[in-house]
Amino acid sequence: MTRRKVLLAVNDREHEVWVTPSDSLLDVLHDELGMADVRYGCGEGVCGTCTVLLDGEPVNGCLLLAVQAEGRQVTTLRGLMGAGEAMHPLQECFLRRGAAQCGFCTPGMVLTAFDLVRRCGRPTREEIRYALVGNLCRCTGYTKILDAVEEYAALAGPGGAPGAVAR
Amino acid sequence: MTVVEQPGQAQGERPGGGYRVVGTSPAHHDFVDKVKGSLHYAADWRLPGMLHARVVRGQVPSGRILSVDVAQARALPGVVAVITAADVPSNRIVEMASGGLAELEVAMPVLAVDRVRYLGEPVALIAAVTQQIADDAAELVTVDYDELPGVFDVHAALAAGAPKVHDAGNTLVTWEIGCGDAEAALAAADVVVAGEYTSQHVEHAYLEPEAGVGWVENGVVTLRVSTQVIEHAATIAGILGLPASKVRVIAAYMGGGFGGKEDMTVEPYLALLVWHTRRPVRMIWDRQESLLASTKRHPFVMRYRTGAASDGTITAQQVEILGDAGAYPYLSPRVLFAAAALACGPYRVPNATIAARAVFTNNVPASAFRGFGAMQVVFGYESQMDLIAGRLGLSRTQVRERNFLVKGDRLPTGDRLATCVEVSQSMHRALAMLGEPASPSGPGKRVGRGIGCNRHPYGRTIWFRDRASAWLSLQADGTLLIRSGITDLGAGQAASLCQIAAEVLGTPLDGISIYIGDSALNPPAGGTFATRQLYMSGNAVLAAARELRDRIAPVAAELLGVPAGDLVFADGAVRPAGPPPGGVSLTLAELAAACEQRGVHTAHLSIWRAEAGSFDPRTGQGDSFPDYTYGTHAAEVEVDVETGEVTVLRYAACHDVGRAINPMRVEGQIQGGAMQGLGYALTEDLGIEDGYVQSTLFANYLIPNSYDFPDVQVDIIESGEGKGPLGARGIGEPPIGNVAAAIASAVQDAIGSRPTRLPITPERVLALLDEQADAGAGHRG
Numbered sequence: 001m002t003r004r005k006v007l008l009a010v011n012d013r014e015h016e017v018w019v020t021p022s023d024s025l026l027d028v029l030h031d032e033l034g035m036a037d038v039r040y041g042c043g044e045g046v047c048g049t050c051t052v053l054l055d056g057e058p059v060n061g062c063l064l065l066a067v068q069a070e071g072r073q074v075t076t077l078r079g080l081m082g083a084g085e086a087m088h089p090l091q092e093c094f095l096r097r098g099a100a101q102c103g104f105c106t107p108g109m110v111l112t113a114f115d116l117v118r119r120c121g122r123p124t125r126e127e128i129r130y131a132l133v134g135n136l137c138r139c140t141g142y143t144k145i146l147d148a149v150e151e152y153a154a155l156a157g158p159g160g161a162p163g164a165v166a167r
Numbered sequence: 168m169t170v171v172e173q174p175g176q177a178q179g180e181r182p183g184g185g186y187r188v189v190g191t192s193p194a195h196h197d198f199v200d201k202v203k204g205s206l207h208y209a210a211d212w213r214l215p216g217m218l219h220a221r222v223v224r225g226q227v228p229s230g231r232i233l234s235v236d237v238a239q240a241r242a243l244p245g246v247v248a249v250i251t252a253a254d255v256p257s258n259r260i261v262e263m264a265s266g267g268l269a270e271l272e273v274a275m276p277v278l279a280v281d282r283v284r285y286l287g288e289p290v291a292l293i294a295a296v297t298q299q300i301a302d303d304a305a306e307l308v309t310v311d312y313d314e315l316p317g318v319f320d321v322h323a324a325l326a327a328g329a330p331k332v333h334d335a336g337n338t339l340v341t342w343e344i345g346c347g348d349a350e351a352a353l354a355a356a357d358v359v360v361a362g363e364y365t366s367q368h369v370e371h372a373y374l375e376p377e378a379g380v381g382w383v384e385n386g387v388v389t390l391r392v393s394t395q396v397i398e399h400a401a402t403i404a405g406i407l408g409l410p411a412s413k414v415r416v417i418a419a420y421m422g423g424g425f426g427g428k429e430d431m432t433v434e435p436y437l438a439l440l441v442w443h444t445r446r447p448v449r450m451i452w453d454r455q456e457s458l459l460a461s462t463k464r465h466p467f468v469m470r471y472r473t474g475a476a477s478d479g480t481i482t483a484q485q486v487e488i489l490g491d492a493g494a495y496p497y498l499s500p501r502v503l504f505a506a507a508a509l510a511c512g513p514y515r516v517p518n519a520t521i522a523a524r525a526v527f528t529n530n531v532p533a534s535a536f537r538g539f540g541a542m543q544v545v546f547g548y549e550s551q552m553d554l555i556a557g558r559l560g561l562s563r564t565q566v567r568e569r570n571f572l573v574k575g576d577r578l579p580t581g582d583r584l585a586t587c588v589e590v591s592q593s594m595h596r597a598l599a600m601l602g603e604p605a606s607p608s609g610p611g612k613r614v615g616r617g618i619g620c621n622r623h624p625y626g627r628t629i630w631f632r633d634r635a636s637a638w639l640s641l642q643a644d645g646t647l648l649i650r651s652g653i654t655d656l657g658a659g660q661a662a663s664l665c666q667i668a669a670e671v672l673g674t675p676l677d678g679i680s681i682y683i684g685d686s687a688l689n690p691p692a693g694g695t696f697a698t699r700q701l702y703m704s705g706n707a708v709l710a711a712a713r714e715l716r717d718r719i720a721p722v723a724a725e726l727l728g729v730p731a732g733d734l735v736f737a738d739g740a741v742r743p744a745g746p747p748p749g750g751v752s753l754t755l756a757e758l759a760a761a762c763e764q765r766g767v768h769t770a771h772l773s774i775w776r777a778e779a780g781s782f783d784p785r786t787g788q789g790d791s792f793p794d795y796t797y798g799t800h801a802a803e804v805e806v807d808v809e810t811g812e813v814t815v816l817r818y819a820a821c822h823d824v825g826r827a828i829n830p831m832r833v834e835g836q837i838q839g840g841a842m843q844g845l846g847y848a849l850t851e852d853l854g855i856e857d858g859y860v861q862s863t864l865f866a867n868y869l870i871p872n873s874y875d876f877p878d879v880q881v882d883i884i885e886s887g888e889g890k891g892p893l894g895a896r897g898i899g900e901p902p903i904g905n906v907a908a909a910i911a912s913a914v915q916d917a918i919g920s921r922p923t924r925l926p927i928t929p930e931r932v933l934a935l936l937d938e939q940a941d942a943g944a945g946h947r948g
Contacts, residue, residue, distance in 0.1 A: 020299075022299075030210075030211075031213075034213075036204070036205070036206075036207055036208070036211040037204030037205070039208070039210070039374075039375070039422075040210065040376070040451065041374050041375070041376070041454065042454040042865040043453060043454055043455075044454065044864055044865050044866055046864075046865045046866045047374060047454075047865060049374050076204070077203075077204040078203070078204055078205070081203065085203065087202065087203065091202045091203065094202045095194045095198055095199065095202045096194070098192065098194075098198070098831040098832065098834070098835055099202075100198060100201040100202055101423075101657040101658060101659075101835055101839060102201075102373070102374070102375070102420075102421060102422045102423040102656065102657025103197070103198075103200070103201025103202070103206055103420075103422070103657060104208065104373075104374040104375045104422030104423060104657075105374050106201050106202060106204065107204040110202075110204075128873075129873045129874045130873075130874055132872075132873040132874075133872045133873055133874045134872075135873070136374065136870060136872055137374070137873075138371075138372055138373055138374055138423050138425070138839075138843065138870060139423055139657055139658075139835070139839045140835055140838060140839050140842075141835075141838035141839045141840075141841055141842030141843075141871075141879050142838075142842065142871075142873045142878075143838045143878040143879055144831075144834075144835060144838065145873070146873070146878070
């Protein structure tokens with residue numbers, strides 16, 4: 001299949017990549033741009049391990065073609081981090097609460113939760129549960145993930161610590 | 168709590184009677200990488216000139232292969248290799264999972280030769296310059312089959328004149344275990360209850376599909392894969408016809424395994440393609456391929472008859488178990504042994520007759536899955552306990568209390584329990600966590616509560632004479648290296664070893680680096696399965712750390728002018744025990760330098776061996792497992808009698824883990840195990856009809872999401888009596904076992920009928936309610 005050059009803006013940097021029209025955004029990010037934090041889990045849009053933010057909205061990278069992302073801002077988990085590998089406050093909550101076991105679902109989980117708190121400020125535990133239904137985890141049983149997101153929302157939401165939603 | 172400290176040792180583990188590092192929950196190296204998204208899993212590896220691979224899989228569940236035509240696939244531009252059975256140097260895998268004690272010897276081909284026995288069996292392999300070309304080429308391989316009749320459940324497989332899956336027969340193994348005279352005791356019992364319980368095919372559904380990259384380096388076939396077992400290197404070498412030293416397996420940190428990466432997955436196919444092409448090759452199974460063809464949990468049919476005295480004391484139990492092994496042996500002989508050995512649960516049964524059989528069918532093979540046979544039987548034995556309670560008008564806790572095993576009791580296999588049994592305590596603590604009973608949320612809703620107790624082994628069956636090794640090295644700057652050939656499933660296997668070493672040697676955790684998962688560069692520690700890793704490699708690291716400390720302590724004693732036994736290793740330094748005397752201490756770097764000057768080695772290898780024993784399959788008597796973890800789960804559910812839907816309102820789990828090395832990770836294991844168990848109890852069913860897997864998409868296979876079930880509340884008992892390091896017991900598998908029993912018990916409490924088939928779907932609950940209505944109508948009529 002003929003390849004064509006597209007310009008992808010990922011984590012505030014522009015990348016020129018040659019893609020075929022059928023290449024998924026997931027495959028281009030993972031295999032072409034070497035972004036190991038965007039992962040293949042099912043290819044059906046069910047598990048959420050390939051979640052990225054597209055212009056700030058969580059989407060499944062496996063269901064999107066790379067060419068569709070042209071001219072839009074793509075953010076992966078590592079795009080949330082600060083200079084010098086500084087963790088985002090939400091990542092720190094995941095770390096503190098033991099919200100990762102195998103870690104495979106973690107990037108997608110963090111991105112979806114980040115988007116939720118940004119939209120809703122201080123979601124209830126039930127709202128967090130509902131927002132995360134598209135990000136499957138087979139290890140943790142979710143309890144510690146919910147704890148982490150709840151803690152972050154308390155820090156970052158209305159009345160929370162200023163600067164907790166860094167970046 | 169008592170802690171056994173060997174006399175005359177320098178202290179490093181518990182100044183003031185407690186632990187400094189063990190029992191805390193620090194965030195380790197692996198957590199940090201995972202939360203940053205920077206961990207490199209098996210698929211995240213790339214080499215120059217790397218090819219992409221695809222397995223061509225059989226299209227019928229049972230058939231004779233008439234021809235395999237690969238000409239068109241080979242001709243496709245970009246295809247580098249197409250391999251069939253004729254290209255495999257040694258096309259036989261003989262597992263003999265019980266160590267040859269009892270099973271039929273049946274070989275599995277790496278690539279099918281003239282026969283396929285399940286849908287999705289590998290027939291050919293492709294390597295191409297892109298994944299797309301490899302996928303296209305796979306479509307161009309034409310296989311002609313003569314379809315043969317198959318058998319798709321255990322009853323069909325055992326029927327007279329049934330088609331044979333293998334010429335040797337359809338029964339892979341039969342284990343017979345027993346004690347006393349169950350027949351006579353049942354005849355004399357005050358009450359006898361009987362039940363038949365069935366379970367389903369279950370998918371591991373780790374989020375990371377099977378994956379790996381292989382290459383040849385210095386003449387060694389090297390595979391970096393997602394695996395629980397690097398020891399498969401020897402089997403792979405056998406397939407390639409190479410000496411064992413010419414294959415190296417590196418295990419990446421896994422994106423989940425749960426037993427599904429205990430057998431080989433991509434390894435033999437990757438190795439064959441690498442060896443044929445002499446180029447790096449990557450293989451990733453699609454999720455849909457994984458659903459179709461990876462190993463599953465065994466569906467069981469369990470028939471129980473239990474006799475009890477009128478006070479609830481069990482006098483006898485007969486158990487017959489049939490497990491669907493699928494088309495090839497894999498680890499079924501061991502799974503069915505565990506089922507037989509654990510079939511009576513945490514209860515004293517003086518007269519027992521247990522038979523467990525693994526049966527070949529033309530379904531996808533079943534093998535290891537967290538719980539490993541000891542899980543399915545919990546649904547059986549706990550259902551029987553509730554039935555006895557109901558029949559005798561006793562409470563469900565009363566009838567259990569009357570029968571719980573205690574330390575020193577003899578099991579049906581004849582071996583004795585060597586450690587305490589805190590199952591009663593776990594039952595009361597789990598129930599207490601449920602709090603005040605909920606009221607039904609509306610008309611047509613009924614609320615009920617249930618419990619499920621279990622006994623789950625940790626460590627391999629004793630006759631395997633298990634061992635694990637670890638190598639520790641105090642570096643010149645006072646930091647520590649650990650090498651041990653374990654693999655890490657995500658449960659913190661490597662991190663726990665760091666905590667144990669830090670406890671003994673006083674090295675700060677951030678000064679420890681651990682190298683694992685390499686069959687060439689690590690001392691062997693055995694795979695991560697059977698809840699054996701903390702027990703085995705934890706003891707190996709504990710022994711290595713203590714021995715290393717004992718070797719270097721005299722040097723510190725000489726420099727500090729105090730007896731070696733009075734030294735404390737803590738916070739990166741060595742100092743005399745007692746209140747800090749002000750300035751009198753030695754950093755570990757200074758101690759390392761002093762050791763170097765005196766020719767005292769600061770590196771040490773330790774090999775730790777589990778107890779040895781034997782089992783006689785003819786008598787069904789002998790040594791079974793080293794020890795057990797006990798626990799109870801309690802659930803509160805609401806049943807909608809109109810729709811049959813079961814909503815879990817509250818869920819609580821309590822296990823005795825002996826000692827919690829890292830309490831947060833222990834909690835995580837229990838919460839995660841319970842959640843997987845909830846899927847097993849209520850929603851998960853692969854569904855195989857006439858050999859065809861019905862859950863062809865991940866969307867059709869319902870693992871729990873964040874909205875399906877409530878939080879899992881956890882209470883941890885630390886009896887200090889396990890056989891693991893510092894008195895720990897294993898906790899990887901045990902917490903998945905109780906769930907189906909606890910939910911069934913709660914549903915029974917709510918509607919008055921016992922679910923006997925898993926999963927407990929709305930349709931099945933409605934069927935139970937219909938039976939009740941029919942019985943009531945019949946009674947009135």
